[in-house]
Amino acid sequence: MKTPWYRGNRVDLLENGEAFFPAVFDAIRHAQREVILETFIVFEDKVGRELHEVLLGAARRGVQIDMLVDGFGSADLTPDYIHSLTAAGVRVRTFDPAVRVLGMRFNVLRRMHRKIVVVDGERAFVGGINYSADHLADFGPQAKQDYAVELVGPIVGEIHRFARSAIHGPTEGGAPHHHGLRAAWGRWRLQGGAGRGPASTVPAGGADALFVRRDNLQHRNDIERYYRIAIRRARKQVLIANAYFFPGYRLLHELRRAAKRGVEVKLILQGEPDVPIARTAASTLYDYLHGGGVKIYEYCERPLHGKVAVIDDEWSTVGSSNLDPLSLSLNLEANVVLRDKPFARHLRSRLDHLIEHSCRQVEVPAKQSVAWWAQLRGFVVFHFLRRFPVWAARLPTHAPKLELLAPAEAQPQAAGGTHGR
Structure with missing residues (x-):
């Protein structure tokens, strides 16, 4: 399947958390209609807490927030962190969660490793930076060196369409379907629907841009x-x-x-x-x-x-x-x-x-x-x-489960600890 190039984009390099986090958090603070955020890792450190704060603020003023985290990379989020978001109207989804066995996580293969943010269908962030304090220099010797980009222009429309389709999985609203990986992912791809606002198509700069993804079906x-x-x-x-x-x-x-x-x-x-x-x-x-x-x-x-x-x-x-x-x-x-x-x-x-x-x-x-x-x-x-x-290609495959977490008042009372989700 041929991937289209989009002309007329503005692109800014964001190096490390010092540049990335302020740019993303500021964009969310100024969101008017919609924020879609997907990431491999969110930790409940100072970065994860600030993310939590800006998402709550946007949700409380009526912005539609969809958040997708990976069930392996973000397995340690506490019930309080998640429930306060869902109570404010944030739609939090977990990609392929799994029950720990003797405290160990075995759902290590075929993870949702993307890091994407789209704000109002007009501004997008793509890169390798997770929401954790180890992407900041003051973390110490183990602070990571990493990069992302901020994009404005026609490419954002393509990223927006993809992100909206990715937040609607085959298991939402009921039990998982068991008709095979290809059928399940096909439904996922088609369930995105239209956004709440028009995606940006106005030229904003001189960059040609291509949004390229890898999945286990058409884009291997x-x-x-x-x-x-x-x-x-x-x-x-x-x-x-x-x-x-x-x-x-x-x-x-x-x-x-x-x-x-x-x-x-x-x-x-x-x-x-x-x-x-x-x-x-x-x-x-x-x-x-x-x-x-x-x-x-x-x-x-x-x-x-x-x-x-x-x-x-x-x-x-x-x-x-x-x-x-x-x-x-x-x-x-x-x-x-x-x-x-x-x-x-x-x-x-x-x-x-x-x-x-x-x-x-x-x-x-x-x-x-x-x-x-x-x-x-x-x-x-x-x-x-x-x-x-x-x-x-012969390693184990299954239809990925996308779990939409219910608001706090609809959840059974947690017994405590970081494992309840």
Whole structure:
């Protein structure tokens, strides 16, 4: 299915929570009709509490609020947090919740990993930043480095239509339907309906924009495909910053091909990861990438959480999708792809700043110093990645459950603790 480009958009880069949270919260405070917010994580820290406050304020003045959180990433929200929102009229939904077993969460696959906000159908935010204090520098050494964009213009209409369809799932208003994943997701896609206000179609800037998502039906590899096309067309430079880097064979192959034809290919990956296995997995690819002339930098100031790229100072992408098996083959993701030279140059300058001030370059090892077991490991990883998309398609699937939480007065009395929902 071909995804349309929208011309005439304004796009602003929002780096880290210091830029992202004030912009989103201000937009919600000034909302007139509707706010749609979906995210993987909301924590009840100072950021989650401020989000709670601005949503309550908007709902109490009559703005329609729809909030979608993931049942794995936001599993620890307390009943008080949720019930006060629903009592004010906020429609809170949980994507694919699951009961804990011995305190453990096992619903780890096929998560709703998108981070999208649409306000009045006129302003949209897309990126990788969750609603948690660890996206602020004052969190300390574990504060995350991340990116999002604020969009105004015709692309917002496309994001608005998608977001409205995503908040209406197959299980709302009754028991789940059991007619298979494809039928359930088909109903979900068609149940969105019209918004409460017209989506923006007035040109606001000079950027061409594309809204690209990944799902488990019609858009299984759209995000990866746009990456590969852009890398294949690169003539001067490819610069990718990605937190969890373990992509498929075809994307790795395109990176090596670009470097071998003279394109400067640079990767910014995690040097101080929040999930140590992420760096371990990525490092198994270093020899293969170095062999093709790809330059690798590890960001060492704090955990990298960004998912961005710039190619030839013309093409760029910002979103929620990592370049790893979970994002590329299992999770629900959303990116924007942009053709805008001023924005691309600005994003590249921010990434160059990271390389210059906060990264170490991973040196190319001498061939004779590479141990036999490392060569064997590289061989196994390489062929695993070649076959992973086929294996991923065989992993367990089910019709996703979207649970609309009832207002506080309609809920049974909670017994206490953070597990009641």
